[in-house]
Amino acid sequence: MATITTEAPAAVPVAATRAPLWRRAPAGLLFVLPFLLFYLAFLVWPTLSAFVLSFFNESLTGTRGELVGLRNWTEMLGDAAMWSALGNTLYFTALSTPALVLTGLVMALLTNRVMPMRWLWRLSFFMPFLLPASVMALIWVWIYQPGFGLLNAALTSVGLSEQGWLSDPSVAMISVVIATLWWTAGFNFLLYLAALQQIPQHLYEAASIDGAGWWQRLWSITLPLLKRTTGLVIVLQLLASLRLFDQAYLIYIGSGGPAFSARPILEYVYDTAFTSFRFGYASAISSFFFVLIVVVSVAQLKLFPSRREDAR
Template identity: 40%
Template sequence: MEPLSSVSDRSLLRTAARSGPGRSAVAAGWQGYAFLTPALFILVAFLLIPTIWVFGISLFKWDFIGDPEFLGLRNFVRLLTEDELFRKAVFQTLYFVVGTVPTGMALSLLLAVLLNARLPGRGLFRALLFSPYVMPVIATTVIWQWIFNPDYGVMNALLNAFQIPGVGWVRSADWIMPAIIIYSLWHFTGYNTVIFLAGLANIPPELEEAAHVDGAGAWSTFWKVTWPLLSPTTYFVLFISMIGSFKVFVQVYQFTLGTGGPDRAAETIGFYLYQEAFQHFRAGYASAISVIFFLIIVVVTGAQMRFASRWVFYR
């Protein structure tokens, strides 16, 4: 007969084998999937399925009411070869991106560096700078329409104070897009500044102090120490700013009152998509615009990721 202690040890080993780390890991995995199920359901129901549906309906002619008529690739052929307004919308979108992304990033970085210094009342300045971002876009665009009013707006009053003739702003085909760009810079610069401030806070201060000890000035320290260490944050800000600028819609709709502006000078891809879908009820053609828009953003994003490794440095 085996000793009692030996039998007890074997039973404990069998119990441990049945409920060992493998089984606990599997149970934990299923628990994780159970917690993820609501989020996955929302993702599939409101993102994946609509995306697949849009790709499918882009091959049809449909006005939301009758039966869809299969067209194949004719929507895409018309869009890319015949639609002058779409080409204008692409150009206007690129105009907006070029006008907002580099200027907004440079302005945000400058403000972040200034607000990162030990200045009196910098907490108040940070709050004031971030406040436009948390304000509703609809409400603030109404205020800025008054500011840009060519007859009695504050912007032309400031120009006249410096002996500069006022311009048409929202009534001019040449100035409607610059007006939207100025508003967008005012609205979104505070958010990017906060991101840059977070990046600056993660840079070890001893590195900059060592540069000062070695005789480097403030400008050299920024370009040789701060800027390279800030490259991951810069890449993130560039990434989100580029995608956000390509998707511009609300500002255009508000400033042009749903018309696209004088001579459609503020027409962007997102606004043109809205018009085709919900004003002209051409669901198939609007879906084709969505697909092309999606591919443009994929190409831009892929190019950013492809060249990021050349200038982004991680500690």
């Protein structure tokens, strides 16, 4: 008797059922085109123009100045004021990044628990982030004032001496860090809070049944599952701290602080371009700082690999 065998038809690759890439590309470009035009007009073109401008002795009139080649770049390498401003920026980044990451995590852990008026605490932690930079600077200038300032009044009430928060070069940048911590920690708090709410509760319940306390659950469950969010927060915070300008400029009214101890490199670029009217030299500094940020970004990609690279 003949044996009848049935075989399943060969599976057709999914890629074969799709339209070719050249047919699907126009539809995708229509969605991407508005963003692409803004990206090219307001980011790529200004970046390339600034790099080209760094080889010219450009003036305020906007006419192309004398071609000076690498003269602006060589002058920049020997500019002590530029290196001082870059050092201030790196000092601010080193102080603010760990503090902002840790503060955002602590606030998220506190408000993720079941507690009375939890919505009010969450709102209070996030509200400062919504304030404009000018309002934040005005608030903290009053807090730092000698005599009647809130911070110095608190110090004298416990028997400590007043501190020249806005006049002492040794604490001028620390004053900017404290104000920035109060102002922007709410963004990191929001990212951490969203990540905490995605952790399954049955993991904590199982750990509690096994006798794990709060500290053990934090180290064994919460922090490992927040690893990817922590990497994202660190990357965003480093880039934000390197771009320090608004709060430092407004708190010290563009003076750079006592002995220029709180002048970041972006403020130095601003002063060079719009006070000394040396646009070519300011473009060289900006291009150098852009390269530095690119190097930091590439290093962060190596330290915090993507999900696909992490799964290999």
